[in-house]
Every structure is written in C-alpha cells, then in structure tokens.
Amino acid sequence: MTDFAIHTAPFSVLVTNHSNKLTTALAELYPATLITRPNPQLIYDFCLQVQRKWAGWGRPFHVSSGDQHFRMTDSAQLVPVFEWGVNWCVASYQHQFLAIHAAVLERDGKALIMPAPPGSGKSTLCAVLMQEGWRLLSDEMCLVDLTSGAIVPYVRPVSLKNQSLMLLQSWYPQAQIRQITSGTTKGTVGYMLPSTQSWAGMQQTATAAWVIFPQYNAAQQQLTLSKLSQADAFMHLANNSFNYAVLAEQGFNSLSRLTQQIDAYRLEYACIEQALSGLNKLC
Amino acid sequence: MDVALSYAAWLSQQTTDNSTLQATFNDASSVLFSTFDHETHLSGAEAEITEPDVD
Numbered sequence: 001m002t003d004f005a006i007h008t009a010p011f012s013v014l015v016t017n018h019s020n021k022l023t024t025a026l027a028e029l030y031p032a033t034l035i036t037r038p039n040p041q042l043i044y045d046f047c048l049q050v051q052r053k054w055a056g057w058g059r060p061f062h063v064s065s066g067d068q069h070f071r072m073t074d075s076a077q078l079v080p081v082f083e084w085g086v087n088w089c090v091a092s093y094q095h096q097f098l099a100i101h102a103a104v105l106e107r108d109g110k111a112l113i114m115p116a117p118p119g120s121g122k123s124t125l126c127a128v129l130m131q132e133g134w135r136l137l138s139d140e141m142c143l144v145d146l147t148s149g150a151i152v153p154y155v156r157p158v159s160l161k162n163q164s165l166m167l168l169q170s171w172y173p174q175a176q177i178r179q180i181t182s183g184t185t186k187g188t189v190g191y192m193l194p195s196t197q198s199w200a201g202m203q204q205t206a207t208a209a210w211v212i213f214p215q216y217n218a219a220q221q222q223l224t225l226s227k228l229s230q231a232d233a234f235m236h237l238a239n240n241s242f243n244y245a246v247l248a249e250q251g252f253n254s255l256s257r258l259t260q261q262i263d264a265y266r267l268e269y270a271c272i273e274q275a276l277s278g279l280n281k282l283c
Numbered sequence: 284m285d286v287a288l289s290y291a292a293w294l295s296q297q298t299t300d301n302s303t304l305q306a307t308f309n310d311a312s313s314v315l316f317s318t319f320d321h322e323t324h325l326s327g328a329e330a331e332i333t334e335p336d337v338d
Contacts, residue, residue: 231312256306
C-alpha cells in the first residue's frame with residue numbers, strides 16, 4: 001500500500017493505492033510538493049481508491065470513490081484511468097463551482113475559455129497556446145467561483161490523444177510529454193506537463209474575457225471566426241456544464257454574470273497556424 | 284372558456300411568470316430561466332405570456 005494525497009488546488013484528493021507503478025508515474029507528472037503522505041488531520045475533497053481485486057480477470061485494478069464504481073483497468077492503463085477518475089470525481093461531486101467542460105488559458109489576467117466536444121481540437125489548441133506563452137488554468141475543466149465570478153485554475157497535465165501527441169512532439173520538441181499509453185478506450189493518450197508559469201500560478205484566478213468554440217475542419221480553406229450572440233454563448237456554455245442543472249438558480253446567475261463579461265466566437269480552422277494567428281488578433 | 288376557468292388560467296400564468304428569471308446581455312440578447320421547472324430558454328424561443336380576455 002502506498003497511499004498518498006494529491007493537492008492540485010482547489011482540490012485535495014486522498015488516494016488509497018495498491019499500485020507502486022501509479023505512485024512512480026504520478027511523480028513524473030506532478031511536482032513533488034503536490035504529492036504528500038496522507039494526513040489524518042485533514043479533510044479531503046475526494047477519496048479515490050485504486051485497489052487490486054483478484055476477481056478482475058485481466059483488469060485487476062478497481063478505481064472507485066467510496067461505494068461508487070468508476071472503472072476496472074489493467075496496470076498498463078492505470079495512469080489515464082486514474083486521471084479520468086479524478087475528473088469524474090470533480091464533475092460528479094463538487095458543486096461549490098460552476099464547472100464547464102472547457103480548456104482555459106490566461107494572458108494579462110484575462111481568461112480564454114474554450115468549451116468543445118472531443119475531436120474538436122480543444123486540447124491540441126490548448127497545448128499549443130500554453131507552449132506559446134499563455135498560462136494554463138485547465139485543459140478540461142473551467143471552474144467558475146459562484147461568489148466572485150472569477151475563473152479558478154485547476155492545473156493538471158494536459159491530456160493529448162493520438163495524432164495530437166505526434167503533432168505536438170514535432171512542433172515543440174522541447175515540450176515534456178510523459179506517460180504515453182496506447183490501447184486505451186480513447187486510443188493512445190499522453191500527458192504534456194504544464195509550463196513553469198502555469199504551476200506557479202495555480203492559485204491565481206483570472207477574469208473571463210473570451211469564449212471560443214473551436215472546431216478543427218481539415219476541409220476548411222481559411223479560418224472562420226464568427227461572432228455569437230451572448231445568449232447563444234450562454235446556452236452553449238450551459239450545455240457544456242457538468243453541474244448547471246444541479247446548481248439551478250445559482251447556476252443561472254453565475255453563468256449570466258460570466259456571459260455578460262465575454263465576447264464569444266465560433267472558430268473553424270484547418271491548421272494550427274491559422275488558429276493561432278486568429279486568436280492572437282482577437283485576444 | 285368560462286370566466287372562472289379563464290381567471291384560474293390567468294392566475295397560473297402569473298405564478299409561472301413571477302418565477303421566471305431573465306438575463307439580458309450587453310448585445311441585447313437574453314435568456315430566461317424558470318425557477319419552477321428549472322428550464323432555460325433563449326428569450327425569443329418562449330411564447331409571449333398575455334393576460335386572457337375576461338368578458
């Protein structure tokens with residue numbers, strides 16, 4: 001047993017762990033200061049169990065939170081399943097923030113929010129922007145403080161998949177991409193480490209300024225950047241939120257305030273240079 | 284519709300109307316949220332609620 005706690009602000013997660021491999025792998029992905037031994041005096045936001053179960057034929061590790069089953073996995077895929085398990089805990093159980101499925105980056109105190117479904121190129125664009133000097137707040141989860149309306153960082157390694165992994169490696173050979181795992185339910189998955197400034201600013205909030213809905217389209221001749229009405233942006237953001245419905249009136253008020261602050265666009269692009277150029281002009 | 288039923292319908296509409304929140308943005312677009320059934324709509328997508336004629 002190598003239990004540990006992982007403190008990626010704003011959440012601390014207690015992990016009951018039966019895998020030495022997981023401990024070693026996470027040490028490659030997170031700064032050493034963020035992974036500690038469990039402290040019985042602390043109250044943790046979530047508890048995640050990674051337990052070896054002999055009944056799991058071929059996939060002996062059971063990832064769960066309390067009585068809630070998440071997934072069975074083999075040792076080779078433990079890292080991505082663990083990372084998805086943490087996302088699942090946050091999406092399912094935290095409601096002190098409005099949580100939107102989106103990448104978030106910051107420049108000059110202003111946040112760029114990119115909500116999008118899988119396959120839209122969101123994580124690729126997010127990784128590229130971070131390599132170009134934007135501060136990463138999250139590649140997966142936009143957390144909105146219900147009281148202040150500030151965008152709260154949730155800095156973790158950027159999850160890259162399949163072709164995106166090869167592209168990022170070729171564009172930015174100095175980028176640190178670790179724990180590449182093939183054969184997962186999402187194909188090959190690897191993790192790009194956040195930049196030094198992103199880790200350093202992991203408790204520094206930002207003000208929402210732009211919402212971009214990216215869509216990669218190989219057939220696109222040139223970049224298309226179309227402005228959305230704020231009401232349309234509101235509806236798209238609500239549809240991309242994990243807990244808008246749970247928060248009800250509080251969610252409506254919080255999202256209304258955020259929407260009032262932003263300019264929203266739909267971005268269709270065929271190559272990353274187009275997208276970068278468009279975003280640099282806009283933001 | 285007889286007068287009593289019509290009045291009851293009007294009362295019901297008022298209750299719903301009072302439990303609807305509206306957010307109007309800088310570009311004049313707006314959204315509505317019903318605290319009654321927790322549904323959210325674009326402003327134009329809602330039928331206008333008008334007081335029924337009582338004669």
